[in-house]
Each structure stands twice: as C-alpha cells, then as structure tokens.
Amino acid sequence: MPGQPGEARSPGPESAVRLRGLTKTFGGQTVVDALDLEIGRGEFFSLLGPSGCGKTTTLRMIAGFSDPTAGTIEVGGEDVTSVPPHRRDVNTVFQSYALFDHLDVRRNVGFGLRRKGIDRGEADRRVAEALELVQLADRARDRPAQLSGGQRQRVALARAIVNRPQLLLLDEPLAALDLKLRRAMQLELKAIQREVGITFLFVTHDQDEAMSMSDRIAIMHDGLIEQCGTPEDVYENPTSVFAAGFIGTSNLMPGTYRAGRVHVCDGLAVPVSGEGLVDGESVSVAVRPEKIWLSELTDAMVRVPGRVAASSYHGATTQYLVDVAPGVTLTVLEQNLPRMRPEDRWTKGAQVELGWLPEHGVVLR
Numbered sequence: 001m002p003g004q005p006g007e008a009r010s011p012g013p014e015s016a017v018r019l020r021g022l023t024k025t026f027g028g029q030t031v032v033d034a035l036d037l038e039i040g041r042g043e044f045f046s047l048l049g050p051s052g053c054g055k056t057t058t059l060r061m062i063a064g065f066s067d068p069t070a071g072t073i074e075v076g077g078e079d080v081t082s083v084p085p086h087r088r089d090v091n092t093v094f095q096s097y098a099l100f101d102h103l104d105v106r107r108n109v110g111f112g113l114r115r116k117g118i119d120r121g122e123a124d125r126r127v128a129e130a131l132e133l134v135q136l137a138d139r140a141r142d143r144p145a146q147l148s149g150g151q152r153q154r155v156a157l158a159r160a161i162v163n164r165p166q167l168l169l170l171d172e173p174l175a176a177l178d179l180k181l182r183r184a185m186q187l188e189l190k191a192i193q194r195e196v197g198i199t200f201l202f203v204t205h206d207q208d209e210a211m212s213m214s215d216r217i218a219i220m221h222d223g224l225i226e227q228c229g230t231p232e233d234v235y236e237n238p239t240s241v242f243a244a245g246f247i248g249t250s251n252l253m254p255g256t257y258r259a260g261r262v263h264v265c266d267g268l269a270v271p272v273s274g275e276g277l278v279d280g281e282s283v284s285v286a287v288r289p290e291k292i293w294l295s296e297l298t299d300a301m302v303r304v305p306g307r308v309a310a311s312s313y314h315g316a317t318t319q320y321l322v323d324v325a326p327g328v329t330l331t332v333l334e335q336n337l338p339r340m341r342p343e344d345r346w347t348k349g350a351q352v353e354l355g356w357l358p359e360h361g362v363v364l365r
C-alpha cells in the first residue's frame with residue numbers, strides 16, 4: 001500500500017518538511033518514486049528501509065546536493081526545490097564525520113559560524129553551548145585525531161546544530177560505531193534533539209535504531225513509502241507483508257480468506273476479523289512471535305496445535321520453532337519469567353497448543 005503520511009500525527013500547516021511527488025531517476029531507473037511526505041516541526045522522523053531503497057537519494061535532494069527529476073521540496077513552508085544547498089536552512093550529519101583534522105574541536109564546530117560573518121564573541125558563546133550539549137566542553141582544544149569515534153561524531157553533531165538550522169538531516173550517523181557505543185549514542189541523540197527542538201530527519205536501515213528514537217517512522221521500499229506511523233503503530237499494525245517482515249520478526253501464514261477464516265492449508269484455518277475482505281481473497285495472517293502463548297491459553301484465543309521443532313535459550317527469552325502444518329512453522333518467543341524452571345521449557349518433539357488473541361492476528365493483503 002502506498003504511504004499514508006500524516007496518518008499517525010498530522011503535522012499541520014506548520015510542517016518542517018513537505019515533499020510532493022518527489023521523484024529521482026538515474027538513467028531511466030526510478031529510485032525515488034513520487035514521494036509525498038510531511039514532517040512536523042520538532043519531530044524526530046526516520047526513513048527506514050533496506051540498502052538501495054532510496055533513503056540517501058531522498059536526503060540528498062532535501063539537502064540540495066541532488067536535483068529532483070520531478071516534485072517539490074518545502075522546508076519551513078518555503079519552496080526550496082531550486083534553492084542552492086548553502087541557502088537552505090538545513091544541515092547534514094553523515095556517517096563519516098568529515099571533520100577538519102588540522103583544526104581543534106572548537107574551531108571545527110565554529111567553522112560555519114565564522115563563514116556566516118557572526119561576530120567572534122557570539123560565535124564563541126554558541127560553540128561553547130553546543131559543546132556543552134554534546135558533553136565535549138572539556139575537549140574543545142583537542143584535535144579530531146585525539147578523539148574516539150563516538151566523540152568525533154558528537155563534534156560533527158555540535159557543528160551541525162551550532163547555527164540552529166530548522167532541519168537536521170542525519171544519514172546513518174551511528175553506522176561506524178560499535179554496538180554498545182551506538183546504543184548509548186542513540187539515547188544521547190534523542191535527548192539532544194528534545195533539548196534543541198530541531199526537526200531531525202534520520203536515515204537508517206537499523207529498525208531498532210529507528211524504533212528507539214523516532215516520533216514517527218516511514219518504511220521505504222523500492223523508492224516508495226510502504227507505511228508511515230509511530231513506532232508502535234508500524235510494529236503493531238503493519239499494513240503490508242514487507243512492513244511486517246522488515247520491522248521485527250513476523251510469522252506470516254499465507255492463505256485464502258473464506259467465511260471469517262484464512263485457510264492456510266488442509267487442517268489449518270485461522271479465524272480472523274474479516275472486515276473488508278471478500279471470500280476467495282489471497283491474504284496472509286501475521287502474528288508477532290511474542291504475541292503467541294504456549295501455556296495458560298484462554299477461550300478468547302485463536303488456538304492451533306503444533307509440535308516443537310526446535311528450542312533455543314537466549315537468556316531473557318526462549319525461542320521455539322513450532323510446526324503447525326506441513327510447511328508452516330511459527331516462531332514463538334517466550335519470556336523466561338523468574339518463576340519458570342528449566343524443566344518448564346518445551347523441548348524438541350513436544351506436542352503443544354499455541355494461542356493468540358484474535359486482534360494479534362493481523363491480516364495483510
């Protein structure tokens with residue numbers, strides 16, 4: 001289904017970014033396909049999608065580094081489609097820090113301010129404030145080479161926010177950091193964004209990253225927005241098979257809808273809410289692994305018998321693969337609760353009954 005921007009939260013007339021029919025083709029290949037998108041002021045918005053789906057190309061057009069083939073770009077209500085990059089009220093943070101090695105941290109951060117003709121005292125004050133914000137006030141006299149990867153990226157961030165642009169574009173800025181530092185930086189980045197109130201448009205292929213930081217996420221696929229909404233919305237209510245599979249893990253059971261059930265195969269017909277469906281339609285039922293219960297089932301649940309094909313212990317959780325029909329295996333994720341003993345876990349070959357609440361079986365066309 002094409003994007004439904006603004007569905008989860010309408011940015012209104014005061015939008016920070018408005019894209020209309022934004023299109024880019026390279027040698028006849030359309031990599032960004034008539035994108036319509038509105039981002040509200042102060043939003044932390046992520047474009048999430050696999051490599052090659054057109055995220056960076058979209059960002060480059062908004063920054064002004066690449067001309068759209070068609071469509072318009074507004075920033076803060078102003079049409080900037082033909083405005084050169086340095087005249088747009090937009091800054092970009094890249095994956096590579098792009099710092100000047102021969103300048104110290106303070107000068108790297110203040111570089112753009114001096115070029116804009118801001119007087120020395122005011123520039124020094126703003127640089128100090130930006131460095132305070134990214135917690136690098138004590139490293140102001142260091143050269144980039146003396147800093148860690150995470151610290152360098154914080155310098156790049158300070159440089160990008162020091163002149164308080166309306167919009168900050170971030171293209172996989174944490175990709176070069178190791179996992180632990182990356183998680184820490186995600187929290188910091190979100191806190192900084194809240195504090196400065198600048199609209200962030202963040203590009204990533206990492207769903208955890210997008211989920212943990214964003215007010216809204218647009219899932220991109222082949223140059224199109226598949227779905228747009230809050231993290232909770234896109235996770236709980238995916239509207240396409242691609243979206244369901246790209247964010248988190250989803251069990252997909254393809255089948256044919258008939259009389260309130262999706263017939264997956266002989267012996268497996270899953271009751272669903274049939275709203276808007278017609279008999280004979282090909283659909284898939286998607287159920288998240290953590291929404292499936294293996295014990296304490298209730299009458300309100302959809303119940304399916306199965307046989308455990310594999311079980312793996314992950315510390316906080318145990319993951320089971322359960323065969324429910326020939327060729328249909330569901331993944332189930334169970335919390336290892338304090339009261340559970342090792343012998344309570346199911347082992348390979350066990351006959352089980354799976355259950356989930358009807359509303360957790362999402363029907364996808």
Ligand SMILES: Nc1ncnc2c1ncn2[C@@H]1O[C@H](COP(=O)(O)OP(=O)(O)OP(=O)(O)O)[C@@H](O)[C@H]1O
Pocket residue numbers: 026031049050051052053054055056057058205
């Ligand atoms: N200058 C260019 N000339 C030709 N093709 C290009 C150019 N820039 C990008 N492309 C193509 O456009 C498509 C989208 O690329 P883009 O970099 O926007 O994707 P992406 O979603 O940001 O992926 P990644 O996460 O790998 O950066 C790719 O198929 C890419 O090869």
